[in-house]
Amino acid sequence: MSILVNKNTRLLVQGITGSEGLFHTKQMVAYGTQVVGGVTPGKGGGWANENIPIFDSVKMAVETTGANTSIIFVPARFAADSIFEAADAGIPFIVCITEGIPVSDMMRVRNYIDQKGVRLLGPNCPGLLTPGEAKVGIIPGDIAIPGNIGIVSRSGTLTYEVLYALKQVGMGSSTTVGIGGDPVNGTNHIDILRMFEDDPKTDKIVMIGEIGGSDEEKAAEFIATKMTKPVVGFIAGQTAPAGKRMGHAGAIIEGGSGSAADKIRALENAGVKVARHPEEIPSLLR
Amino acid sequence: MSILVNKNTRLLVQGITGSEGLFHTKQMVAYGTQVVGGVTPGKGGGWANENIPIFDSVKMAVETTGANTSIIFVPARFAADSIFEAADAGIPFIVCITEGIPVSDMMRVRNYIDQKGVRLLGPNCPGLLTPGEAKVGIIPGDIAIPGNIGIVSRSGTLTYEVLYALKQVGMGSSTTVGIGGDPVNGTNHIDILRMFEDDPKTDKIVMIGEIGGSDEEKAAEFIATKMTKPVVGFIAGQTAPAGKRMGHAGAIIEGGSGSAADKIRALENAGVKVARHPEEIPSLLR
């Protein structure tokens, strides 16, 4: 078991002929993920990575390949439409890696896909990894091993850091999910925490947050009231100045709220052990 | 029992200070319907029919009165917005009497309320009547008596005709529902047939259709496959010429489809007794 992706995931890559799309398609295939097709408008009928069929539209790709998950690498100005397209084609789970999508686009996307019951992960996220089963995204496969720890994170590379630190001490992950650093995204901490709580393969959870918004505070409340499994937390941005966007569009302390201190306090009050730095996480999981 | 409206219906009248709105509010109150409030923007704080409070918005009206059903009498150019307003205010069942709403407006309305799970009856309909319990609309109360016959109709006055004919022979109705004559509306024949099939107070059903669209053909299929209760039908427009709109925006034979003959054939094939004229219906119900 695992959450969201596994050996049965039939993955479609939107933007498969772009340089990032193709690079990571190869990495995913090498990892063992079933990449059943790719989409690049105008290039339908061709092939990517030798044996992956390219389609002009997600609709055609789904009809032909039976894809059940899509990953998006298309440029920011077209990415929102790509999400609409995947949702319209009946893809139930969409992972959007693209960074820099306007918030106005994402609000329209969210309000549209919510009514369709489609789950979106991201945008501006590293995707997710079920070690030993499927890699859907850009998390380097060799830094993680299978295990019983569920990881959910707003940050990409910080997640790698944690996976890497866990691997050093022989700890592995059931599924690792990067929810992305944008202010309006598809899936939040609570969504993933709930799945981990219900997942028999997950025994402990690592939740990585950062400054901005109130997602971590809400997650803390959820942990306190709904979760039985232990959670270890980390919040990035303790030294971040207010009013400045720390790279991620969502990582900003605004109007006095969203600081790391507030989030750490909320998590600790919910019984979460909060690490001082990422490499401290393995010891807190013991 | 009955469907959609009963003694517990708490009705809000949108457009209560207009001449039609006020006239029919009085009729509904006289019938015994619980009219708990009215809405006319800019006239909030006043009173209609002496003791019905007027509000500036549906939201305020719902908060104050606990209304659970709304009826709309506002002019066509504002009516679509009134439906949006009622849906946004949490009204689960909206009846729109207004005639002449642009189809483009109604398509937006339908796509919006469907995602909210709100039921709309109409527009361009006479509303509905549960004899002896509640009148929500403009069906004259004195032409119907309580009984075990469920009536669903695309036509307003034709419905009165049927109710009147039934009453002459002592037959009554569980609930009578006018779904309206517009091409894009909220509730169709099948929706109501399903409710009647499940309603213990309804033993037999009268379904009144007219030319245009394919609602009756679909209803015939539903009757043949899903219904156990007997249905008597009538289709208006046997003498209507093709390509001409017979008053109702939805009553038009287009591209060779939607004729009365086709609909009658479909209904008869589904085991429905089809009356030659409205006053023949009571005898077919025996």
Added chain:
Amino acid sequence: MKLHEYQSKQIFSKYGIKIPKGRVASTASEAKQIAEELGGNVVIKSQVLVGGRGKAGGIKVAKNPDEAEQFATQILGMEIKGLPVRKVLVDEAASIAQEIYLGITNDRAAKKPVIMASSAGGVEIEEVAKTNPEKIYKLHVNPLVGIKDYQARDIAGGINLPREHWNAFSEILKGLWRVYNDYDAELAEINPLVITSDNHLVALDGKMLIDDNSLFRHPELSEMRDTDEDAPSEIEARKFGLTFIKLDGNIGCMVNGAGLAMASMDILKLSGGEPANFLDIGGGASAEKVAAAMRIILSDPNVKAILFNIFGGITRGDEVARGILAAIAEVKPKVPMVVRLVGTNATEGRALLANANMITAETLLEAAQKAVAAAKGELK
């Protein structure tokens, strides 16, 4: 309401859709002059609001201005399916490599706009639907979201359009979508959309149907209405907000409610009569409206009797009765009138009409049978 080809194409052009160079002419000499301006090789197209103009000889290709004048003379003298040709469109002739159908219309069953496209353009879409339904590619659009590029590509691929034209096609489809929306069209259609031999996409013919209910948002369109296809009585009725359709029988009908009006016509026929019209006076009709309706019915010399069937709901029986009385006073009708009045304020209405020398009836069947008898002169 329907727009003419030239009106539709002018709108398309405003939305970035390429149309042939051309202008409309009311006389043959005008047509000749336009042909001269366009270089001589032109198409003369009758502007009437019916299909099948080509088959009827209402579209002709002229090789030079003189021929243009000659054809325009012919066409401007024609009637097509009963409608006089008052205008011709003179368009630069195009060299056609492929003809495509592209239309957007309301799908009442799906409650959504539907885009229809076909590689079999140039013939009526109903014809394609009958003979080659697999050649029509359909796509529904969520009206709250609008059209997206991937949908345009989906359609382009669906009709096997060569890839080199996808971008141009997408822009045309998005333009047509905005036309459809901005004008509250029931139909916005380009047929054919041609690929010219020099590889451009051009809207050679255009058709728009506007939702009458939306005309309050488009006052400029009301002025463009061509009423040639409507009987004068229908035009007159529209002024009063009445829905009137002229038919060939001899029993005038005045009914409130479209369904009941149709049923009243049906029962007249069932009783051996022929309705002279469909007339719905609508919900909540005033006395003035009723009087106007009566004048319109009586303007038809075929009418030998009138059937009034009023079932009060939003319409009130007393108001209708007052309208009838006013009209009688004004028009002094000589034909027998059968009246049936039930429902809201019917008692008051019947009281008002008690002295008006009308034949009364209790049931619809009785009313219809009496009207048929009256029209035959068997009842007065």
Added chain:
Amino acid sequence: MKLHEYQSKQIFSKYGIKIPKGRVASTASEAKQIAEELGGNVVIKSQVLVGGRGKAGGIKVAKNPDEAEQFATQILGMEIKGLPVRKVLVDEAASIAQEIYLGITNDRAAKKPVIMASSAGGVEIEEVAKTNPEKIYKLHVNPLVGIKDYQARDIAGGINLPREHWNAFSEILKGLWRVYNDYDAELAEINPLVITSDNHLVALDGKMLIDDNSLFRHPELSEMRDTDEDAPSEIEARKFGLTFIKLDGNIGCMVNGAGLAMASMDILKLSGGEPANFLDIGGGASAEKVAAAMRIILSDPNVKAILFNIFGGITRGDEVARGILAAIAEVKPKVPMVVRLVGTNATEGRALLANANMITAETLLEAAQKAVAAAKGELK
């Protein structure tokens, strides 16, 4: 990006929202001339991208053109919260009966735009939120549907606006909604929206924040960007698509990924050091970008050491290494550099850097501790 008051108000005006007559001036004599044109009684408002201009003395009312010139001279010589005043807006003075707050912003938790209004206008909304939260009326709008009249009325009623102003308020709110949408604003705010003593609604002050991610749709806005509030290194970084924020410490940081960059700063602090900057080179950074990033870090004379923490994912270790080598060759840095390289193509990257005389580290904590030591001169 932030727009100036005068830029925001010009946009509002294009959308039918009434603003005071006025113009922007760069010199005191220009301000005097504008005051003369406006009849003398004007407000001189500093145009800087910070709040609290009034308290800082950056807004003054002048009774006549001479006073306008005098105040403009004062204000144009000021610095407000560290920002030089380069322009003043000279607006006709308004006679104010009531001040209202009206703003539209993104609600990230609700995933919807939210309209905020308050009868307590004229002060910052965060201030109202603290002191009188019940005075802020909020309403979410479905971005697929847009704003409706009933929502505008709901808000008008919610802030107890007198009914006579509801229509005007509704038009202003709908205009502001279109501004917010057309410009992909994160915030479009009128504060105060005033009811003048002669009963007009006028946007006295305006503020707009534009989503940087949307600027590809608004090339004209990029030209309006005022970079006064940004450090020169931040402006330079933006040119290369880098996210750089200057801080006060002495350890330069180059990290890929915003979260990891923040965590790297945090761990430097935890290890007793102070970061000189936040720098995220982003996903899939090229060698050129990395070289630019290094130049920018080294342009800060405070920097005594550099920490590179690269965890390859979409970014490839070999690309980063090539960028570092290129930058070293060009800039010839004199400060010690600690590098940690893990993840995608890290092995290749480490191989490339083997001869570059850099301090290497395996873990983040080790890297941070080495960087702190290096900055103190304890490690080279």
